[in-house]
Each structure stands twice: as structure tokens, then as C-alpha cells.
Amino acid sequence: MIDDTRRLNSFLRKTRRGHVLKITHELYLRTDIPCGSNACQQCTIDESTLLDKHMNNGNSLVSTGHYLLVDTNVVLQQVDLLEDPLFTNVIVPQIVLDEVRHKSLAIYKRIRSVISIPERKFFVFINEFNKNTFVLRKPGESPNDRNDRAIRKISQFYNEHLKQQIPIVLLTDDIANRDLARQEGLLAFSLKEYVTTFNRPELLDRLVLKEESFDLEKDIGKRKEIIFPEHVPLSEVQRGIKSGRYLQGTFQASRENYLEANVFVQDSEKYNQLFVQGYRNLNRAVHDDIVAVEVLQEQEWATPFSLVIDDKDDDQGDLVIEQEETGLVVPGVSSKKTASCRIVAIIKRNWRQYCGILQESLPGAKFHLFLPHERRIPKIRIESRQAEELKNSRVMVQIDHWPRLSRYPQGHFIKTLGKLGDKETENEVILAENDILHHEFPEAVLDCLPKLPWTITAEDLATRVDLREFCIVSIDPPGCTDIDDALHCRTLENGNYECGVHIADVTHFVRPNTALDLEARERGTTVYLTDRRIDMLPVLLSGNLCSLRGGEERFAFSVRWEMTPDAKIVHTQFHKSIIKSKSAMTYEQAQTIKDDSGINDEIAQSLRRLHSIAAQLRKRRMDKGALVLESSEVRFQLDTETHDPLSVMNKELRETNWLVEEFMLLANISVAEKIYELFPDCACLRKHPAPPISNFDPLVKAADTKGFLIKANTGKELADSLDQAILSAHPYFNTMLRMLATRCMMQAVYFCSGFESDMKNFEHYGLATPIYTHFTSPIRRYSDVLVHRLLAAGINADATFPDLLNKRVLQQICNNLNYRHRMAQYAARASVDLHTHLFFKNMHTDEDGYVFGVRKNALQILLPRYGLETTLFLRDKEGKSVGEFNEEEATQTINNMTIHMFDPVTVQISVDTNNVQRQRIQIHLVKPFIDGFSVSPIIKNKTTLEDIDDTITTPVKRLKVKSSK
Structure with missing residues (x-):
């Protein structure tokens, strides 16, 4: 029941104009809020009752069964430990959850995830509306002190409410709060005190240690430390940003050189990007941090190194750093300097969990260095009691802080991922490093799925256009089970x-704000790895009820155009439909049917008409300046049992590939125009900004080496320039130029139209269209689900709801989708890299390639057959650098042999397993033959590593791998 007593909580707030407002909150306090314990004889036992009546987790500090009560700091700082299954029967007060949500949404989601697992028995106690536990803030009392007092009050309440049957243990790392609790007769311990008694070293390793816990003088020794500059206080940073003294941006560390980074600046008319070079100027920033920077005087601007630093240099990282600090490392020879800055403060840390290995250290050492798998992350110093057991394992670590006197950030151990080098372990690393959500779908999500057998009802038929008699077909890659799209083309009576x-009508099954919808929104996209697929939606939908399989009736969302034979659109209509695909074909099958003049059935005629229209649509796009960019795509043939790669080959693109592509593009453009017309403030669109002209400098310079002029003031100029850059004697030259052009591009992103005041900012540069969206793949992209809902609401095929028309909510979703899409691409590339290493692991072969880049100490080599770009480091057998670098002409001269950009070469490929952290592809130069540097071609009966002259090693960089859709 609701108590007749009410609480009035008043406070004063000063407005921007200097007025003082009195704000009063009225609370009705209840006496019927359950405690959640099965041992309680007063509260009603129902589905919300979680806490066990009898339990004992083996803790010797509190030998009897007990409940744990956690405060805010324990959740915020030690959530890694709370996620361990050891912690059960935990009371999480409402006041703690609210404070955690306010301070860290990421940790809030993690603790909420634990709470949602019934077996963990985490109970949320609604203390703020309970008459027995509500505490009013006292005059002069800080919010933090009031919250601490409220938590102690909760502990007292449970002791009295349960009549001392089950002890309540308050876990808090706040010394003052712990002392007050003990003075009040409560059981209170620090988390370290509590877990120490379990005799599990990994639990202590997972504790977040405070900065003062690291005695650097004692632990590191008396050698001279690099002293970082102090960070400017955030209050001063805010004033500096307003005055223009400081700029804010995102810190992106270099993949090739850990001493360099770029800061992508926000809200600056003068600078889009600033360069950072040098350990002191980097000033403890970590990849993806939001930082404040100060632009250096022009005479202090730096030149990016032309060096590529590899793992051999990493082994001597301290030496490289110290040389750089004393000015002994010389930058590239170019006199062209880049606008540079220094980091003055960290506005927001974006640390995450990192995968890697522990560096071997002295026996009995207390602290150890962790080597991250990601090269852009610095080494991390952790305390571990199980270093010997973790010697050959992949582990996960979290950064806690980075003191000024420490060369490396300090962190803590989280968990072991598995044995180093094991394929499943490496897959786990890929998923973890790229933040891919790959957990099993929760029960709440599965409960939203339709029951089988699923049938079409009379009501469905009444609200949809029946297209089951149309000759509709789908065309997809081999083995595709999540078929999003299908096509048809028929002749009308008027000759058009x-x-x-x-498109699969996913929104019929995924209703707004259900557990299924929220899970799909968080995942954002289906992730395609080489040997597996991580679905955005449960397989019942993605591989069955939503998939437009041949011969089966399915719900669809249709876009139909009436077109003249020369591909002019007369009329467009949008509607929900029922279809029955006549055939689910592969690209190869569709191509064979289209090309075989002896086949003249309805499907063949439809494919030919589609091809005719698509060819004209494609030409029209090209004439407008749409870009044809290139990237190497490869396909692995996998062993059916082990999923190890048996062969690798380039993907073959047929006419049917771009046939499907043209109609998908047309549908996306048509839908984008429609939803923007219907909802101009909340349309979910996709833009591809035009790159700054400076982005094209590497492309222009590369083309100039062969006498071609690349113009890039407009997309049309760039497209025409690329079309004209053809060398008859070098057929792969144009392809490589287009690959370079791809790297000059900006990233395409989702956005809400209500946050862009000028339609010029809607442009999709690569497709040369003023407006664009994603509509055609709702099974695997949540953006398409949003677009389906907007279009359905606009044509009265479905109801709208508040969040759909809230531009702020929509933009937040778009931000997550951009992140998830980017991470899925990274994971896909990493998976291809892993399988490439597995493919070459026990083989050595000679392969033809091309010089794709010339650096001060290396050549970038492109191997088209395998879709690989590798780095050939220019070192002799003693490891000394060789070669004379000419940056202006993009050449390297070794022993009087000059190698130019785009030159054909032959290299020897194998796998270097010396670095246990990063096994990598290594190459040796075979042709052109350079005495004392090149190696002999492989003889057929010589296939072991010992038969190859070990002179030059290289890491591998995977080219962009396109989706097969």
C-alpha cells in the first residue's frame, strides 16, 4: 500500500539569467516494496524474489550464508570482479544504479546485464520509495555523503527486516563510509578484504588498484623516468576551447608508428586534422580518447616519419623512445611539415578491455608488462600473481590510470581467453578487440519470436498487396541463408x-521497443567472419521466416517503378506485400541463365530485362560522377570439419553482381527521397562527405610518377581522371590507382536529417547522389529497420511511436550504428587475416606482386592473387637498413638497383612464427634480383623454412574486404 505520509524535497537552483528557482519534488513512500529474499516472512514471494534462503559461497571472512550489499564505487570501479559467477545474492540499491547510470552508461549496461541473469541472483532494491529506507538530504550535506548514509540505512533495514537471520555484508572501498558503517555495528569490508579469503589469485588480479597503490620508485627502480607534462584542469580547458586557445578532437594513434598520431578536430574552421609526434606531446593519450590540444607554432610543426616501425623495433621500444626524446631519431627527409599540436588534457577517456599477452619478466616479479594485440595501444603495467600460469595464454586487461611518472599506463587483469595460437582463442580475440556482441540471445529476446508453425492469416492478406504470382527471384552469393532482397521485371501493356x-519485412516480426528490438538495436549489424556469421537477429528470423527463400511465401516491403525501356522512371509506389520467390539463385547461376540464348522461360526474360535497365542506370550514374573504386576481395574454401582454409582465390564479379547492385541503389535512393519528404526532421539517412582536397595528395603523387594528372576538385573530375589513367603495358596499374583513391575517401555515416540544416550535407560523394539511405538489408542492418518503420508510418502501413519521431533518440541510434558498422568491418578484415596466416602456415611459395608504396625503410607490396598488402623491410642479414630513399620520385635504390612505385616484383611468402604475440606473413624479394639482398626462387622439393634465406620479415596488412551483398 501507499503510506499516507509524503515527502517534500526542495532545493534552490540559479538560472542563467541570475534568477533563483525553488524546485520541489514530491515523493509518496511505500511500505509494500519487497526485499527480494526467500528468507523473509513479511514480503510476498513472487517472481521478483531472487535472493536465496540458504547459501554459502565459501568465504571464510563471513563463514555463514550472507547477502552482499554494494555501493556505487564498487560497481563503477570493480564491475569486472562483480561479473565473476562467484558473486551471487547481491543487493544493488536503486540509488546505486541511478548514480552508475549517470556516471558511466557503459558500466550501467554491464551491471544491468548481470542483473538480468536469474542464476546470478542480483536484486535491485527500490530504496528511494521505501518508507523504511528513504533518507532526506541534510542541510550542508553533500550528495555523496547522503548516498553513503542511504546505503548504510539499507544495510540496517535488511538486518532488522530479516531479524538477523542472514548477515548483510556491505562492500565498499570508501574508507570513511566503511568506518562509519562499522561504528554503527554493520558488517563492512573492502572488496580486497572480502576476496582475499577465497584463495583465488585471479580474483585479486582483477581488482582495480588505486593510483597510490603503485610505488614507482620502489617497483621500477631509480632509473630516470620520462616525466609527462601535467594535464590542464578541465575548467581551464573549457575556457580555452571557448577562447580558441585549445581545440577538442578525437585522438587516433598511428598503426605504423606508435610515436605518431592524428587528432581529428571538432568545430574548427581552420583545422580538420592535426598531427602529434613525440612521446611528450602525446602526453598519455590513448587511441580513441577525446582530447584537448594546443596548436604549435608553425616553426615547431613536425614532419611525419617515413619509417615503418615493426615488431623488431617494438623489442627495442625503450631505446627508440629515449632517442626520440633526445632528438636522435631523425624524421623523413621531406621538408613538408604538417600542422602539429600537443595534447594538453584528456577530456574523456575511451579505454576498453584489451587482448594480448604478458611480457616475460623476472621470476617472482610482482608487476608485469602486458603487450596489447592492437599495435596502437601502449604496453600496460599490471599486478599479477599468476604470471607463470598465463605465460602461453591470451589474456584480457583493462587500463585504470596513467600516472605522470610512469612510462606505461597501469591496469588490471580481467580474464584468460585461451591458449596462445589456438584458432578459437584467436577468434575470441577478434571478437573482443572489435567489441562484437556475440553472446547467446537472452530468453527475453527469444520469447518475442513467433511460434511455429507460422502461417499467413486472412488479416495479413487483407492488408498487403498479393504478388505471389509475380516472377520474383533472388540473386545472392553461394550459401547465403539470410536473403534480404528479391527482384522482378515484367512488361506492361503500354510497352513500359x-x-x-x-525486401524482407523484418518489422512485421520485430516490434518497437521489445527485447528483440532493443537487442537488434544494440548489435546494429550482422557480422560476417570467414568461418562464421554473428547474426543481428535470431536465426528463426534471419535464416527462416524473414529470408526470401525460393518457393516459400514471405512478407515483403516492395518498391515498384514503372519505367520506359530507356530506364526513365514514370511512377514509383511503395507498399507491404506477400511474395513467393520463384528461385533463389547464385550470381553464377543467374549469369548462366541470362547468357544462355537457349533458355527463354519467364525467369530468363525477366533477368534480361533487368540487365538492360541496370546497364542504363549504371551508365547514368557514371556520367554524373559516381566513382568506381577497387579493393581486393578474396574467398576461402574451408574444410567442412575443421573450417581451416584449403584454398584462397579472388572473388569473381559478374554482370549479375552489378545488376543487383544497381536496383538496390535505386531502391535506397527512392526510399531516401520519400522518407525525407514525409519526415524532414527525423529521416534516417546515410551520407558520404566529399574528402578534403589534401586527402588526394598521395594519389596525385603516385599517378604523377607515371605521367598522369589526377584532378579531384569534384567527384566527376576524379572519376574522369581515373578512367583516363591507363597503361596498356601495365593492366593492373589502373586498379591500383583506384585502390589508392579508396583510401583517400571519408567514411560514410548514418545521420538524422533533423541535425543537418543544409541539404548539401546529405550528399553521398561516392555514389554521386544528393540523398541516400539503407533500406534493402533489414535482416542484417538495424538502420534499414528504422527506415522501414519510417516509410511504413508515412504510407499508413504501420503505426508510428514517439521514439521514431524523436530526432535526438534517432541520432543516438545512428551514432551506435556507425560504431557497430565500423567494428564489424574491422572484425571481418581481422578474420580474413587470421585465415590467411593459417593458409600460409605450412607452405612457402613465390608470388608475383607490385610495389604499392615506397617508404623510408620499406616497400609496400601488393599481392593481387591473395588480396594481401605486405611490407618488405629493407634490411640486410645483420638487420641494418639498406637502400637510398627518394621521396620526391617515390623510389628506393639498393646496390644500384632502383625500384619505383608500381614496379612488378616477385616475392617469397611464408609465415614468421618467432613473435608469439603476432605471427605474421613475411616476404623476401626474389625479382628483381639484387645481389646480397634477394633470395633464390623456391625449388619444388625445398619447402621448409630452413631452405629459405631468412633476411627480411614483414607484418601483413589486409586490404578492404567488401561485403558480398
Whole structure:
């Protein structure tokens, strides 16, 4: 029941104009809020009752069964430990959850995830509306002190409420709060005191140690330390940003050189990007941090190193750093300097959990260095009691802080991922490093799925256009089970064509704000790895009820155009439909049917009409300046049992590939125009900004080495320039130029139209279209689900709801989708890299390639057959650098042999397993033959590593791998 007593909580707030407002909150306090314990004889036992009546986790500090009560700091700082299954029967007060949500949304989601698992028995106690536990803030009392007092009050309440049957243990690392609790007769311990008694070293390793816990003088010794500059206080940073003295941006560390980084600046008319070089100027920033920077005087601007630092240099990292600090490391020879800055403060840390290995240290050492798998992350210093057991394992570590006197950040151990080098372990690393959500779908999500057998009802038929008699077909890669799209083309009585794109109607099954919808929103996209697929939606939908399989009736969202034979659109209509695909074909099958003049059935005629229209649509796009960019795509043939790669080959693109692509693009453009017309403030669109002209400098310079002029003031100029840059004697030259052009591009992103005042900012540069969205793949992209809902609401095919028309909510979703899409791409590339290493692990072969880049100490080599770009380091057998670098002409001269950009070469490929952290592809130069540097071609009966002259090693960089859709 609701108590007749009410609480009035008043406070004063000063407005911007200097007025003082009195704000009063009225609270009705209840006496019927359950405690959640099965041992309670007063509260009603129902589905919300979680806490066990009898339990004992083996803790010797409190030998009897007990409940744990956690405060805010324990959740915020030690959530890694709370996620361990050891912690059960935990009371999480409402006041703690609210404070955690305010301070860290990421940790809030993690603790909420633990709470959602019934077996963990984490109970949320609603203390703020309970008459027995509500505490009013006293005059002069800080919010933090009031919250601490409220938590002690909760502990007292449980002791009295349960009549001392089950002890309540308050876990808090706040010394003052712990002392007050003990003075009040409560059981209170620090988390370290509590877990020490379990005799599990990994639990202590997972504790977050405070900065003062590291005695650097004692632990590191008396050698001279690099002293970082102090960070400017955030209050001063805010004033500096307003005055223009400081700029804010995102810190992006270099993949090739850990002594360099770029800061992508926000809200600056003068600078889009600033360069950072040098350990002191980096000033403890970590990749992806939001930082404040101060632009250096022009005479202090730096030149990016032309050096590529590899793992051999990493082994001597301290030496390199010290040389750089004393000015002994010389930058590249170019006199061209880049606008540079120094980091003055960290505005927001974006630390995450990192995978890697522990560096071997002295026996009995207390602290150890962790070597991250990601090269852009610095080494991390952790305390561990199980270093010997973790010697050959992949582990996960979290950064806690980075003191000024420490060369490396300090962190703590989280968990072991598995044995080093094991394929499943490496897959786990890929998923963890790229933050791929790959947990099993929770029960709440599965409960949202339709029950089988699923049937179409009379009501469904009444609200949809019946297209089951149309000759509709789907065209996809081999083995595709999540079929999003299908096509048809028929001749109308007036001689025009009716072309249709039919997309899986996912929103019929995924209703807004259900557990299924929220899970899909968080995942954002399906992730395609080489040997597996991580679905955005449960397989019942992605591989069955939503998939437009051949011969089966399915719900679709259709876009139909009436077109003239020369591909002019006469009319467009959008509607929900029911279809029955006549055939689910592969690209190869569709191509064979289209090309075989002896086949003239309805499917073949439809494919030919589609091809005719698509060819004209494609030409029209090219004439407008749409870009044809290149990247090497490879396909692995995998062993059916082990999923190890048996062969690797380039993907073959047929006419049917771009046939499907043209109609998908047309559907996306048509839908983008429609939803923006219907909802101009909350349309979910996708833009591809035009790159700054400076982005094209590497491309222009590369083309100039062969006498071609690349113009890039507009997309049309760039497209025409690339079309003209053809060398008849070098057929792969144009392809490589287009690969370089791809790297000059900006990233395409989702956005809400209500946050862009100028439609010029809607442009998709690569496709040369003024407006664009994603509509055609709702099974695997949540952005398409949003677009389906907007379009359905606009044509009265479905109801709207508040969040759909809230531009701020929509933009937040778009931000997550951009992140998830980017991470999925990174994971896919990493998976291809892993399988490439597995493929080459026990083989050595000679392969033809091309010089794709010339650096001060290396050549970038492109191997088209395997879709690889590798780095050939220019060292002799003693490890000394060789070669004379000419940056202006992009050449390297070794022993009087000059190698130019785009030159053909032959290299020897194998796998270097010396570095246990990063096994890598290594190459040796075979042709052109350079005495004392090149190696002999492989003889057929010589296939072991010992038969190859070990002179030059290289890490591998995977080219962009496109989705097969």
C-alpha cells in the first residue's frame, strides 16, 4: 500500500539569467516494496524474489550464508570482479544504479546485464520509495555523503527486516563510509578484504588498484623516468576551447608508428586534422580518447616519419623512445611539415578491455608488462600473481590510470581467453578487440519470436498487396541463408517495364521497443567472419521466416517503378506485400541463365530485362560522377570439419553482381527521397562527405610518377581522371590507382536529417547522389529497420511511436550504428587475416606482386592473387637498413638497383612464427634480383623454412574486404 505520509524535497537552483528557482519534488513512500529474499516472512514471494534462503559461497571472512550489499564505487570501479559467477545474492540499491547510470552508461549496461541473469541472483532494491529506507538530504550535506548514509540505512533495514537471520555484508572501498558503517555495528569490508579469503589469485588480479597503490620508485627502480607534462584542469580547458586557445578532437594513434598520431578536430574552421609526434606531446593519450590540444607554432610543426616501425623495433621500444626524446631519431627527409599540436588534457577517456599477452619478466616479479594485440595501444603495467600460469595464454586487461611518472599506463587483469595460437582463442580475440556482441540471445529476446508453425492469416492478406504470382527471384552469393532482397521485371501493356525490389519485412516480426528490438538495436549489424556469421537477429528470423527463400511465401516491403525501356522512371509506389520467390539463385547461376540464348522461360526474360535497365542506370550514374573504386576481395574454401582454409582465390564479379547492385541503389535512393519528404526532421539517412582536397595528395603523387594528372576538385573530375589513367603495358596499374583513391575517401555515416540544416550535407560523394539511405538489408542492418518503420508510418502501413519521431533518440541510434558498422568491418578484415596466416602456415611459395608504396625503410607490396598488402623491410642479414630513399620520385635504390612505385616484383611468402604475440606473413624479394639482398626462387622439393634465406620479415596488412551483398 501507499503510506499516507509524503515527502517534500526542495532545493534552490540559479538560472542563467541570475534568477533563483525553488524546485520541489514530491515523493509518496511505500511500505509494500519487497526485499527480494526467500528468507523473509513479511514480503510476498513472487517472481521478483531472487535472493536465496540458504547459501554459502565459501568465504571464510563471513563463514555463514550472507547477502552482499554494494555501493556505487564498487560497481563503477570493480564491475569486472562483480561479473565473476562467484558473486551471487547481491543487493544493488536503486540509488546505486541511478548514480552508475549517470556516471558511466557503459558500466550501467554491464551491471544491468548481470542483473538480468536469474542464476546470478542480483536484486535491485527500490530504496528511494521505501518508507523504511528513504533518507532526506541534510542541510550542508553533500550528495555523496547522503548516498553513503542511504546505503548504510539499507544495510540496517535488511538486518532488522530479516531479524538477523542472514548477515548483510556491505562492500565498499570508501574508507570513511566503511568506518562509519562499522561504528554503527554493520558488517563492512573492502572488496580486497572480502576476496582475499577465497584463495583465488585471479580474483585479486582483477581488482582495480588505486593510483597510490603503485610505488614507482620502489617497483621500477631509480632509473630516470620520462616525466609527462601535467594535464590542464578541465575548467581551464573549457575556457580555452571557448577562447580558441585549445581545440577538442578525437585522438587516433598511428598503426605504423606508435610515436605518431592524428587528432581529428571538432568545430574548427581552420583545422580538420592535426598531427602529434613525440612521446611528450602525446602526453598519455590513448587511441580513441577525446582530447584537448594546443596548436604549435608553425616553426615547431613536425614532419611525419617515413619509417615503418615493426615488431623488431617494438623489442627495442625503450631505446627508440629515449632517442626520440633526445632528438636522435631523425624524421623523413621531406621538408613538408604538417600542422602539429600537443595534447594538453584528456577530456574523456575511451579505454576498453584489451587482448594480448604478458611480457616475460623476472621470476617472482610482482608487476608485469602486458603487450596489447592492437599495435596502437601502449604496453600496460599490471599486478599479477599468476604470471607463470598465463605465460602461453591470451589474456584480457583493462587500463585504470596513467600516472605522470610512469612510462606505461597501469591496469588490471580481467580474464584468460585461451591458449596462445589456438584458432578459437584467436577468434575470441577478434571478437573482443572489435567489441562484437556475440553472446547467446537472452530468453527475453527469444520469447518475442513467433511460434511455429507460422502461417499467413486472412488479416495479413487483407492488408498487403498479393504478388505471389509475380516472377520474383533472388540473386545472392553461394550459401547465403539470410536473403534480404528479391527482384522482378515484367512488361506492361503500354510497352513500359515494371521493375520491383522486394525486401524482407523484418518489422512485421520485430516490434518497437521489445527485447528483440532493443537487442537488434544494440548489435546494429550482422557480422560476417570467414568461418562464421554473428547474426543481428535470431536465426528463426534471419535464416527462416524473414529470408526470401525460393518457393516459400514471405512478407515483403516492395518498391515498384514503372519505367520506359530507356530506364526513365514514370511512377514509383511503395507498399507491404506477400511474395513467393520463384528461385533463389547464385550470381553464377543467374549469369548462366541470362547468357544462355537457349533458355527463354519467364525467369530468363525477366533477368534480361533487368540487365538492360541496370546497364542504363549504371551508365547514368557514371556520367554524373559516381566513382568506381577497387579493393581486393578474396574467398576461402574451408574444410567442412575443421573450417581451416584449403584454398584462397579472388572473388569473381559478374554482370549479375552489378545488376543487383544497381536496383538496390535505386531502391535506397527512392526510399531516401520519400522518407525525407514525409519526415524532414527525423529521416534516417546515410551520407558520404566529399574528402578534403589534401586527402588526394598521395594519389596525385603516385599517378604523377607515371605521367598522369589526377584532378579531384569534384567527384566527376576524379572519376574522369581515373578512367583516363591507363597503361596498356601495365593492366593492373589502373586498379591500383583506384585502390589508392579508396583510401583517400571519408567514411560514410548514418545521420538524422533533423541535425543537418543544409541539404548539401546529405550528399553521398561516392555514389554521386544528393540523398541516400539503407533500406534493402533489414535482416542484417538495424538502420534499414528504422527506415522501414519510417516509410511504413508515412504510407499508413504501420503505426508510428514517439521514439521514431524523436530526432535526438534517432541520432543516438545512428551514432551506435556507425560504431557497430565500423567494428564489424574491422572484425571481418581481422578474420580474413587470421585465415590467411593459417593458409600460409605450412607452405612457402613465390608470388608475383607490385610495389604499392615506397617508404623510408620499406616497400609496400601488393599481392593481387591473395588480396594481401605486405611490407618488405629493407634490411640486410645483420638487420641494418639498406637502400637510398627518394621521396620526391617515390623510389628506393639498393646496390644500384632502383625500384619505383608500381614496379612488378616477385616475392617469397611464408609465415614468421618467432613473435608469439603476432605471427605474421613475411616476404623476401626474389625479382628483381639484387645481389646480397634477394633470395633464390623456391625449388619444388625445398619447402621448409630452413631452405629459405631468412633476411627480411614483414607484418601483413589486409586490404578492404567488401561485403558480398
